[in-house]
Amino acid sequence: MSKRGLSREEKKTKKQKGIVQQSVKEILDELVSDSLVIFDKIGTSNSRLVQRWVTDPALLTKEKQAQLDKAASESEALKAKIKEAKVALKAAEKGREDTAERRKLLASLAEVQATSASLKVELAAFGAADPIMYERKKKAIDVAKAASQRWTDNVSLLVSYLRSMSGESESELRTQLGVPENWDDLDISK
Template sequence: MAPRKGLSFDEKRERLMELFTQTADFFTLKELEKIAPKRKGIVSQSVKEVLQSLVDDNMVNTDKCGVQTVFWALPSEASQKRHATLHNLQQAVEHKTTEKAKLAKEVEKLEQGREDTQERRHLLEQISQLEKRKKELDVQLNRFAEFDPEEMERLKEHTRIARESTNRWVDNIFNCQSWAVNKFYMDKRDFSKQFGIPEELDYLEG
């Protein structure tokens, strides 16, 4: 039997992203290094690098929570980014299609009673490149066919789970705040400032 091929970097990114969106939970780096190998087959030594690439691409959020740094990516945010990507791809296809039609008309004019010219060859090369690019965009658009009604219902359910998970974290923070205020006679504003809790922090509504 041939040895099992390791995951590529893109496959690791995809699997780690699935871990976030499927659980709709918050993780520390240590938690991810422990969970990712078991659930997604990503070796713990590469989790940090893969995670940082997702953060750099704004696919995963990160923030300080007390002395720890937490990471999360809610399904609703992932859906919004996919919709934005789909919209941009559609606009790109429309633009390239219009540009291709315009160039085709210019080529047709050049062919009428004219010998082969450098400008004509240049336009033909542009058309060839545009057709190739259009095929690439068509392939990408087909990948977004997953956005059917059933998929949207699934995303709505993930959004609900994410909202409930977020509200549990908010509730935990408020409980910690109340305990510290009562135990050590602290001012709520001092506690929030000390642990980096924004004043606008509140529960998410449905």
């Protein structure tokens, strides 16, 4: 004779070792879905899972009522926020009614903004003639001249030092250093 499976009622009432864990899980899932048992998870990992099973109908009713009350209070809070938003929207719309005068003012504003943009472009074109920019460029040129003179002096000193130490000619040292013959002929007096 083949073994027949346990009925649902037999699985619920059987309380001895040897019950297959999967069948227990299935029965508990059914009980939870039928709202005959409440299932709470505490923790995040399966290894530290704590479960609370409640089968008392009074506790079930109390918990369901608490959930209902919480949902109702959240609903009321959202309705209040919606009402506040509608009031704020109406207040913001005051003075913004679509009238002929408002359309005329908006067109005037657009025209002024376009004029402002074109004047900014024109002003940017005159930036090269700006006295402040001219002074900044002049100072930058003076700094560049001073730096070029300092480097010219430093290279001359280096070539002289190497010439005295090695006895090679100045042209040979310049070739080895990659310095051209006319490197110090820059006219920086302008």
